[in-house]
Amino acid sequence: MKKFALLFTLVLALVLSACAPKATPTPVATEPFRVAVVMPSAINDMAFSQSMYDALMRIQEEMGGPDNFEIVYSENMFVVDDAAAAIRDYATQGYDLVIAHGSQYGSSLQEIAPDFPETSFAWGTTAETFGQPNIFAYEAASQEGGYVNGVLAATLSKSATIGVVGPIEVGDAKLYVDGFKAGVASVNPEIVVNVNYIGSFSDVALASEAASTHLSAGADVLTGTAQMVVGAIGKAEEANALWFGTQSNQSSLAPKIVVASQVYHWEVALREMLSLIKSGTLGGKSFKANLANGGEVIEYNEGYALPAEAKTLADNTIKGIVDGTITITLP
C-alpha cells in the first residue's frame, strides 16, 4: 500500500510537471520555414517574452501564414536546464531556426549549437555569438527608448520625483534604467530619480510595494521593466500617477495613466536573420534593435491626452537619437 502511494504521487508529480510547458504544433503543408522559440516567461507576459512572440506572429503574417512559416514555442522556461533540453529537442527535430530568448540560456546554447551545424540558432539579448558560425545574437538598445521615456517623464512630473521599479541590476533592465535616468537629467538635472531593484523577475507583490514606496517618497511618475511590473502599474493607477512602459505596449493595463511604451520589434532583426539563413549563412552575426532601424518604437497611449509640446519634444528626441545629434552617456 505504502509503495503504491509513493508510486502514485511520483507519477502524479511527473505527469503534472510535464503539463506545464506547452507547444502548439502547426500542420505542415508545403515545406514551410520552421521556427522554434524557448522563452523564460509566458507569451502574454506584457513584457519580454510577449515582445518576441508578437514579432514572430507579425513575420508569420508577412510570410503568408502558418503554411509558409511555422512557429512552435516553449514558454515559462525559467529553469535553464529545462530550456536547454527544449532547445536540443527542437534542434533534433530539424527546425530551421531555434531561438533561445533569454540571456540566461547562453552557456547551454554554446554547448548545444556545435552539435547541430545545419541548424541556425539565435540568442538574445546579447551581442555574443561565441564565434559560432550558426549562432545569431540579438539585443535591444533599450537605453534609447528609456531616454525618450525619461525626457517625457521629466516634462510631465510636477513633484520633481520619479520612481523606477527594476528586477535585477543587469543587462536589458539596467540599460533601460540608465537610459531613462539620462533622459530625465537632460531635461532637468534637479529631478530626483529613485530606483528600486527588487531582485526578482516574478515577484509581483514586491514590485507593487516598491511602487508604493516610490509614491510615498513623493513620486508622481513611475516606470519599470520586466514582467513583474504589472503589480506596480496597479499601484500607480490607484494613486493616479503616470506610467511609462517598456518591452511591450502596456497601455491596456491602465488606460488612463500609461503615457507611452517603448516596444521591441524583433521582426527587424528576425527578417535579416531569415534572409541570411535562406542564402546559407546560419549565424555569426549580431543584431541590435534601436530607434533608427525600427527595432524599437515608442508607442503612445491614445487614451492619454499628451500635451502637444511634450509630444513634439519626444519626437525631436527620437529624431536626435536617430540622426546622432543626441548621444546617450551611460554610467
Place this chain on the structure above:
Amino acid sequence: MISELFTTTVLIGILASGIRLATPYLYAAIGETFSQKSGVLNLGVEGQMLLGCFAAFYVALTTENLWLGLLAAMIVGALMGLAMAFVTVNLHAQQGISGIGFYLFGLGMSDLLFQKLLGTVETVKGFPEIYIPGLSDIPGIGEIFFRQNILVYGAFLLVPLAWFILNKTTLGLKIRAVGENPDAADSLGVSVARVRYFTIILGGTLSGLAGASLSIALLNVFQQNMTSGLGFIAVALVYFGAWKPGGVLAGALLFSIVNSLQLWIQVLGIPVPSDIAVMMPYVLTILVLVATVSRVRAPSALTKPFERED
C-alpha cells in the same frame, strides 16, 4: 542619508507596506500551522495559493462580485486540501513528495486556466481600503494599521483566533494530540484521519485565501506564477514561528518589514548595492532562526503517516 530613514514618512511607509506584505504569509502560514500541528507537512501551499489567486481573480472579473471571488478561492483551496488529505491520510503517501506534486499541479493548472480563459494580463477592481472610523485618524498608527483592505484585517484577526482554537478548545487539543502521539489519541477514541482531513482542508482553504489576498485585494491582477515562492516562505515561517500562531506572526512581520525597509534603503539612495539589499530579509530571518530555534521541537508525528496497529 541614513538619518532620512528615521523620518515619519519613511517609518510609516515601511511599516504600512510591511503589514501589507505580511498578509498572504499570515493566511498561508497559519493554515500550514494547523496541518503541521496535526502531523502533516503540506508543501503544496504555493500551488494552492496560485489556484486561489486565479479562482478569485477569474470569478471576481466575470461576476464583478469580489465576495464570490473570495468564496471561489476558498473552495478551490479546500478541494486541493481534500485531495492532499486523501493522498496522505488514506494512501499514506510520502508527504514531502506529494506536496511538491500538488505544487506543480497548482502551478501548471493555474497557468493553463489563465491561458484558456483569460489569455492576457488583465486588472480587476479589488477590495478597497477601509478606514476604521476614529482609529484611522490617529497620527502614524492610523495610517499603518487602520487604512488597509478587509483581507489585511482578516489576516491579523486570524492570529489570535488560531491561537485560541489550538490552545483553548477541545478541537485544538485533539489536533495537538494527533500531531504528538497519534496512537494515544487513537486509543482514546479520537479519529486521527478525521482530524487530519480537517486541518489539511482548513490549511488549503486559508492558502486559497492567501492567493485571493494577492489577486483581488493587494495587487488586483493575475499573472502566471505570481506567488513567486511566497508559499514556500510561508512553510518556512511555520518552523520559524515554532508552530505557534504568535511566532508565525512575528516571523511574517520581521520578514516583510525588513523587505520594505530594503525598498526604502534603495529609494533613499543609501549606498548599499541592490543585490545586498534584496538579500537582507532572508539573511536576517536565518540569523534569528539560528539564534532562537534550539529550544523548540517539531510535532513528534510530523510527516509520519498514521497506521493503526491491530
